[in-house]
Amino acid sequence: MVTPIDPDFMKNRKVAGKGEGGAYDIRGPVEPPAKLGIHGTAVAVDYDLCIADGACIDACPVNVFDWQETPGHPASTKKARPIREKDCIFCTACESVCPVLCIKITQP
Ligand code: F3S
Ligand code: F3S
Numbered sequence: 568m569v570t571p572i573d574p575d576f577m578k579n580r581k582v583a584g585k586g587e588g589g590a591y592d593i594r595g596p597v598e599p600p601a602k603l604g605i606h607g608t609a610v611a612v613d614y615d616l617c618i619a620d621g622a623c624i625d626a627c628p629v630n631v632f633d634w635q636e637t638p639g640h641p642a643s644t645k646k647a648r649p650i651r652e653k654d655c656i657f658c659t660a661c662e663s664v665c666p667v668l669c670i671k672i673t674q675p
Pocket of ligand 2: 616623646
C-alpha cells in the first residue's frame with residue numbers, strides 16, 4: 568500500500584522555508600535528516616515519500632527537476648527537486664509516472 572502525497576497539502580502544511588536559491592517553497596514539518604517536508608507548490612514533491620525512482624526526471628519535457636542529495640533520509644538518499652518549478656507546462660507526466668505517487672501538480 569502506497570500513501571500518496573496529501574492532495575490538500577497547501578491547506579494542511581505550513582511553509583517552513585525555501586528551496587535552493589529561493590526557487591520554491593518548502594512545507595514542513597522539516598526535521599533533517601529524517602523529515603524533509605514537501606518541496607514546491609505547483610510542482611510539489613513529498614520528499615518524505617520519494618524513493619528516488621527517477622521516472623519523473625526522465626518524463627519531464629522541460630527539465631523541471633534535478634537531483635538533491637539527502638543523506639540520512641530513511642526513504643532514499645536523493646530526491647527529485649522541483650528546482651525549475653516555474654518552467655512547468657502542466658503536462659502531468661511526472662505525477663503519472665511516480666511509482667509512489669509523491670508528486671502533486673497544481674496549475675495556478
Ligand atoms: Fe514537467 Fe511534471 Fe510539469 S513532467 S512539465 S514538472 S507537470
Ligand atoms: Fe521520487 Fe517519484 Fe521522482 S519516487 S524521483 S518523485 S518518480
